[in-house]
Amino acid sequence: MSCSSNGSMDRRSFFRAATGAAGGMAALVAALSPLKSLDTSDFTVEKFLQQHYKELDETEMAKVLDRITKEVEERYKVRPDIRDIKPKDGVEFVYALNLGACIGCRKCVHACVEENNQSRDPEIQYIRVLEMPRGTIDIEKGDHTYDHPKVPKDDHFYMPIQCHQCENPPCTKVCPVEATWTEPDGITVVDYDWCIGCRYCEAACPYFARRFNFTEPSIPKEEVNPTMSYLSNRPRHKGVMEKCHFCLHRTRNGQNPACLEVCPVGARKFGDIKDPNSDVSQVLKHKRVFVLKEEVGTIPRFFYYFDEDYHRSEEKGD
Amino acid sequence: MGAYLVFLKRCFALSFIGDWRYRLWMLLLTVVALLGLNAYCKQLVDGMITTGMTDQVSWGLYIANFTFLVGMAAAAAMMVIPVYIYKKTALHDLVIFGELLAVAAILMCLAFVTVDLGRPDRFMHLFLRFNFPMSMLTWDVVVLNVYLMLNLHICGYLVWCAYKKKKPGKKFYMPFVFLAVFWAISIHTVTAFLYVGLGGRPFWNAAIIAPRFLASAFAAGPAFIILTLQIIRKFTDYNVPDEALALLRRIVTVALTINAFLLGCELFTEFYTGAAHSISAKYLFFGLDNHHGLGRYEALVPWIWSAIGLNTIALLILYTPAVKKVAWLNIACVAMIVGIWIEKGMGLIIPAFIPSPLGEIVEYAPTANEILVCLGIWAFGLLAYTIFVRITIPVLTGKLTYDHSYSLETVGTGESDQKSKETVS
Numbered sequence: 172m173s174c175s176s177n178g179s180m181d182r183r184s185f186f187r188a189a190t191g192a193a194g195g196m197a198a199l200v201a202a203l204s205p206l207k208s209l210d211t212s213d214f215t216v217e218k219f220l221q222q223h224y225k226e227l228d229e230t231e232m233a234k235v236l237d238r239i240t241k242e243v244e245e246r247y248k249v250r251p252d253i254r255d256i257k258p259k260d261g262v263e264f265v266y267a268l269n270l271g272a273c274i275g276c277r278k279c280v281h282a283c284v285e286e287n288n289q290s291r292d293p294e295i296q297y298i299r300v301l302e303m304p305r306g307t308i309d310i311e312k313g314d315h316t317y318d319h320p321k322v323p324k325d326d327h328f329y330m331p332i333q334c335h336q337c338e339n340p341p342c343t344k345v346c347p348v349e350a351t352w353t354e355p356d357g358i359t360v361v362d363y364d365w366c367i368g369c370r371y372c373e374a375a376c377p378y379f380a381r382r383f384n385f386t387e388p389s390i391p392k393e394e395v396n397p398t399m400s401y402l403s404n405r406p407r408h409k410g411v412m413e414k415c416h417f418c419l420h421r422t423r424n425g426q427n428p429a430c431l432e433v434c435p436v437g438a439r440k441f442g443d444i445k446d447p448n449s450d451v452s453q454v455l456k457h458k459r460v461f462v463l464k465e466e467v468g469t470i471p472r473f474f475y476y477f478d479e480d481y482h483r484s485e486e487k488g489d
Numbered sequence: 490m491g492a493y494l495v496f497l498k499r500c501f502a503l504s505f506i507g508d509w510r511y512r513l514w515m516l517l518l519t520v521v522a523l524l525g526l527n528a529y530c531k532q533l534v535d536g537m538i539t540t541g542m543t544d545q546v547s548w549g550l551y552i553a554n555f556t557f558l559v560g561m562a563a564a565a566a567m568m569v570i571p572v573y574i575y576k577k578t579a580l581h582d583l584v585i586f587g588e589l590l591a592v593a594a595i596l597m598c599l600a601f602v603t604v605d606l607g608r609p610d611r612f613m614h615l616f617l618r619f620n621f622p623m624s625m626l627t628w629d630v631v632v633l634n635v636y637l638m639l640n641l642h643i644c645g646y647l648v649w650c651a652y653k654k655k656k657p658g659k660k661f662y663m664p665f666v667f668l669a670v671f672w673a674i675s676i677h678t679v680t681a682f683l684y685v686g687l688g689g690r691p692f693w694n695a696a697i698i699a700p701r702f703l704a705s706a707f708a709a710g711p712a713f714i715i716l717t718l719q720i721i722r723k724f725t726d727y728n729v730p731d732e733a734l735a736l737l738r739r740i741v742t743v744a745l746t747i748n749a750f751l752l753g754c755e756l757f758t759e760f761y762t763g764a765a766h767s768i769s770a771k772y773l774f775f776g777l778d779n780h781h782g783l784g785r786y787e788a789l790v791p792w793i794w795s796a797i798g799l800n801t802i803a804l805l806i807l808y809t810p811a812v813k814k815v816a817w818l819n820i821a822c823v824a825m826i827v828g829i830w831i832e833k834g835m836g837l838i839i840p841a842f843i844p845s846p847l848g849e850i851v852e853y854a855p856t857a858n859e860i861l862v863c864l865g866i867w868a869f870g871l872l873a874y875t876i877f878v879r880i881t882i883p884v885l886t887g888k889l890t891y892d893h894s895y896s897l898e899t900v901g902t903g904e905s906d907q908k909s910k911e912t913v914s
């Protein structure tokens with residue numbers, strides 16, 4: 172066929188090849204066409220070149236914070252006060268939760284969402300409250316979706332679960348790019364600008380504490396909390412992991428976490444375990460505390476205890 | 490260098506040449522691959538919400554396919570052992586087809602990992618802060634890429650030598666062949682450790698996962714090559730010896746038997762003791778009751794039983810002496826490839842997430858978009874493999890050499906077969 176070295180033949184096969192190539196290109200362009208509606212604001216050169224959190228010096232961090240400020244202003248029409256708040260030396264944060272007091276009202280769940288600028292649609296919640304039948308602490312028996320007009324339900328107790336800020340966290344160990352790590356004050360954080368979204372940490376966490384942004388988060392403008400920090404509640408984008416960070420933008424400034432402040436029965440205690448007078452040090456010293464899933468060896472910084480008396484005396488006090 | 494560019498150019502041109510069946514096959518694969526690309530673009534725009542994954546079941550079909558393909562890739566290169574150790578020199582070319590399959594499979598693996606990332610644009614963070622040796626995922630990145638290089642080198646070298654009509658120098662490829670065998674075990678094991686290393690997932694946290702992974706891959710990989718060889722035999726003038734099929738059949742039979750035995754061991758430990766951690770297995774094999782007594786959760790049950798059914802059929806065929814016919818062998822191969830695909834995907838990855846670590850049951854079903862992306866990657870992989878084989882065969886049969894450009898006039902003539910055999914072995 173081709174050996175006939177006939178001019179018209181060659182021209183014909185050339186045209187065939189050319190139409191084939193053109194058709195192929197057209198099909199390729201059509202296949203790529205959804206990219207036209209890609210929101211490119213999250214793919215800027217500046218962001219592409221941004222270093223890992225631990226490699227940013229002060230001036231670079233200032234630039235990054237500046238960029239984020241502009242972004243937030245443009246998107247949510249509020250001027251955020253965003254900082255990079257560092258941990259204090261010699262502090263280790265610990266949480267303790269009184270299961271005897273908790274009434275399962277889920278106020279902490281919602282306070283957390285508002286404080287930390289989580290996506291409202293779909294709503295991302297860091298805290299899960301389980302409704303447990305009396306007589307077991309087997310979480311497999313817990314109800315995640317209870318929905319009664321009145322809590323607490325008879326013969327049930329409630330077990331809120333959030334990130335336990337493990338001392339031996341499997342989640343940070345598995346991250347291929349070190350986008351998540353434990354800070355010196357015991358808080359496990361995520362650099363939202365570094366995470367590649369592989370979700371390996373989510374598979375590794377034994378407490379279901381991590382949340383992935385399956386789509387672009389949406390927060391109504393008027394609900395944005397303008398007090399932000401780099402490693403905690405600044406707005407995230409789709410495709411990255413986030414999780415509870417003990418409200419580090421509050422707690423590193425001496426405040427309590429939002430979930431504690433809102434709790435109507437005082438079931439939550441938070442503080443520095445290295446300070447013998449802190450609430451948590453007292454609880455750990457005087458109450459019989461336990462941790463969830465001790466057998467997985469993650470050494471949580473989140474303790475549970477049952478203390479009915481404490482609860483009742485508090486109520487009498489008011 | 491110039492000669493090499495000419496070689497690449499000829500290969501490129503060759504991948505477009507073939508009869509109507511070849512062109513139809515390639516067109517079909519291209520269309521599916523483009524549909525997959527289109528679906529992936531949609532995922533990039535809208536986020537992973539286009540998949541069926543959730544915070545509870547955070548890995549799905551992508552990682553399932555990845556796991557299966559790692560197995561295929563490894564098994565393909567392991568064919569080296571019988572061929573070289575037992576000095577079956579007539580079968581040397583088999584190794585090339587196996588290793589080409591490994592290359593295609595690894596390319597698919599890399600594609601599956603990439604589409605699973607929420608932020609693929611940040612892949613270079615891997616080079617900037619590589620969490621090695623802590624994260625098993627970084628180990629996997631290393632072993633998979635090295636394995637890809639090894640196989641590319643071996644096939645590339647052998648094919649290049651045949652093209653140049655040189656005798657391949659043993660020291661340029663034999664060490665790599667054996668290294669690749671060792672490496673094949675490592676890609677398996679590391680991938681299994683990816684899951685086994687997670688203490689919070691009792692379903693994976695079992696020592697039997699790695700060996701089972703190996704056994705099932707040794708069945709699926711060679712089964713795929715059996716099918717390929719027959720297609721080659723049917724549509725090209727390349728001479729596939731019966732001995733090759735017989736050898737592969739033996740490998741597949743042994744591997745599938747071991748796999749069935751290990752499955753038995755696993756089922757015994759999961760169910761006889763009735764320990765709490767067998768709840769995912771219970772979900773997989775029998776389904777679980779809803780907490781509130783409303784219906785049952787049993788999305789995976791039909792899958793796993795079809796996998797077991799398919800593998801049993803394959804085993805029965807392989808062990809029945811009466812059915813030595815190749816057609817039956819092909820049925821067995823298809824049955825076990827599908828069976829093992831289900832076992833490694835729906836059966837190994839997804840149940841580990843159900844129930845969630847807090848005991849919540851959220852079931853998983855892939856979305857149409859997600860399935861399209863998977864099909865697209867498969868089409869892309871098959872396209873690559875078809876092209877590899879398309880190029881390799883004329884080179885091995887001596888129809889495409891440095892001094893003899895392949896053209897349509899030589900299609901269908903097998904005159905130079907003999908010559909090529911000598912050059913390659």
Ligand code: SF4
Pocket residue numbers: 333334335336337340341342343359375376377378379380381414469
């Ligand atoms: S609870 Fe989960 S996310 Fe939090 S530190 Fe432990 S393993 Fe990591």
Ligand code: SF4
Pocket residue numbers: 345346347348349350351361365366367368369370371372373411412
């Ligand atoms: S999802 Fe992000 S933080 Fe989690 S392991 Fe992957 S890269 Fe690391």
